[in-house]
Amino acid sequence: MNRRKERVALMSVLVSAVLTVAKAIGGFSTGSLALLSDAANSLLDIGATTLTWLAVREAHKPADDKHHFGHGKFESMSALAETAFLFLLSGVVAVEGVRRLSAGEDTVQPNWMAAIILVVAIFVDGWRWWTLKRVARETGSEALEADALHFSSDLVNSIFVLIALGLAAAGYQAADALIAIGVSAYIAVAGFGLARRTIANLLDTAPVGLAERVRSVAQAVPGVVAVAQVRVRPAGSGVLGEIAVDVSRTLPLERVAAIRKRVAQALADDLERAEFTVTANPVQLGSETVQERVNLIAHRSHLPVHHVTVQNVNGRLSISLDLEIDGRTTLGMAHAAATRLENALREEFGAETEVETHIEPLEIEPLDGQDAPPDVAARIAERLRADAARTGVIHDIHHVRVRETACGLVVNYHCCAAPALDIAAVHAGVDDLERALRQAMPEVARVVGHAEPAAEAEGQSLPHAVSM
Incomplete structure (x- = not known):
């Protein structure tokens, strides 16, 4: 050309x-x-x-x-x-x-x-x-x-x-x-x-109607909450522009980068000889839950958390969570990290917020392990089936794997539950099995139960199982 x-x-x-x-x-x-x-x-x-x-x-x-x-x-x-x-x-x-x-x-x-x-x-x-x-x-x-x-x-x-x-x-x-x-x-x-x-x-006068067209194209891209700013100017036979879009602050960086790329591609497809620089502004959405906000703040602090529990106690917000820190870290350093996270949460939710953290050791390096003897695996599988029959919620214990590690036995298994049950009830049943197994066999260090919805016909497991 x-x-x-x-x-x-x-x-x-x-x-x-x-x-x-x-x-x-x-x-x-x-x-x-x-x-x-x-x-x-x-x-x-x-x-x-x-x-x-x-x-x-x-x-x-x-x-x-x-x-x-x-x-x-x-x-x-x-x-x-x-x-x-x-x-x-x-x-x-x-x-x-x-x-x-x-x-x-x-x-x-x-x-x-x-x-x-x-x-x-x-x-x-x-x-x-x-x-x-x-x-x-x-x-x-x-x-x-x-x-x-x-x-x-x-x-x-x-x-x-x-x-x-x-x-x-x-x-x-x-x-x-x-x-x-x-x-x-x-x-x-x-x-x-x-x-x-x-x-x-x-004088970089924007072509009539171009900014509105750019705004409309960008707004249609999935993941874009709003278009914060559009700047366009002619450059020879083409157009140069800058566009800032708002995205949810809870999105991971990879997802934000993908949204920016899709916005740029959508503009390139709609406008000939146009080149845009796209920036993404993380914003807080009104639909964010307290748990999402807690996980976001922990992620920013590079601290993995789980078991986040949120309570309203007499009109006051109470947050408790499990905080995972490298097991080789000293207590003093781990406590300092926990304090920083607690302060960040109070800045987010208010100084009167009650925050409690339970520090757990995080295994950084993979554990060296080997399959446990068949009789040990069979004994654990039988124990799980017996306890499952007692709960009445979990059934069909299968695909039991037991590995020996320096920290103790690591047990993984699959099980089934009624498809209509809510996650909380299924999770409680799986936790019950874990507590019973570890109480009966103290050498068990970790139990991971993978719950699947039971098939309504032919006793087959449905797809899309849920790990507990």
Whole structure:
């Protein structure tokens, strides 16, 4: 696409040079101010189109240490310079036209060569305007759009110059100067419109409706709570922007990064030639539970917790939890960590909040173990089945595994419970089995029961089991 823009701009330079020479010959041979002004316009076209070609080449250079946002503004600068050419040309032509009218000069001598040059110029400028306009629209190039506008004025200019020569041949000599003044006014008006759009781009004026469109696209991305801020600005043929979205503060960092990536991709899919920087602001949602807030604060402190219990005692909040700290840590260091967590929780919920932490050793390194003898595993499995029958909640003890470690026996097993039971009841039943097993066999250090919903048919376990 970039090479296409450069080829079109370079072609425009070559065509301008050929037309300038042809119109100058016709202008001097006829003495027509309108035709000479057209030749002067084409002469300026050479400088303008050369500037456009250079600007398009420069604008596509990637960002560097001095231009962190790329070189897209070169196109806007080129378009602004081209409007200056248009204003200069319109002023010179208007002044000369007024001078000729006031002096009563009638030196126009039409001939067929000038007419043929103008007809060819009209077709060439029409083709050039259409080509530049199409490529500018497809690529979003400001510089090529300015070129297209310039050559649309050339097209109109050549048509009116041809009319002026015809009127001069019919005896209306003043028509040449009048038409030249009219063309200069048209060029000035067209240049003003282009200059206004170009200056708006240089001042980073946001395109109308774009911020609302960006906000709507980002808001539709799952996980985005709200769009806090949108900033957009044109940059050459594209758009650069910054968008800040609010996300739940309870989300893990990986999830937040995924949301930011999806927002950026959604904007890239919806907007052509747009590049956005997306930031995510963690915010507290009204739907957060106390347990979620406790876990969030513990996570920020890099302290794993479990068994979080929340109570309302006479209107006062009470929080108790199990805090896991490396078992090799001294009591003094562990207590200091627990105190920091308790203070952080009081900052979150209020100084009057009651916070109690139970410190448990956390095994950092994996335990070396081996399968226990079959008779030990069978004895533990039988004990679990007997205790399960007593509870009446847990049944179908299966997949029992027992491993010997330096800390004692580690027992893992699966079991079933009625699908309609709530988690609290199932968890209580699994805890009951653990307490009974450890009381009967003190050498058991850890028991993990994996509860599954019992199938309603064929005695099969349903999928999606729950670990207890």
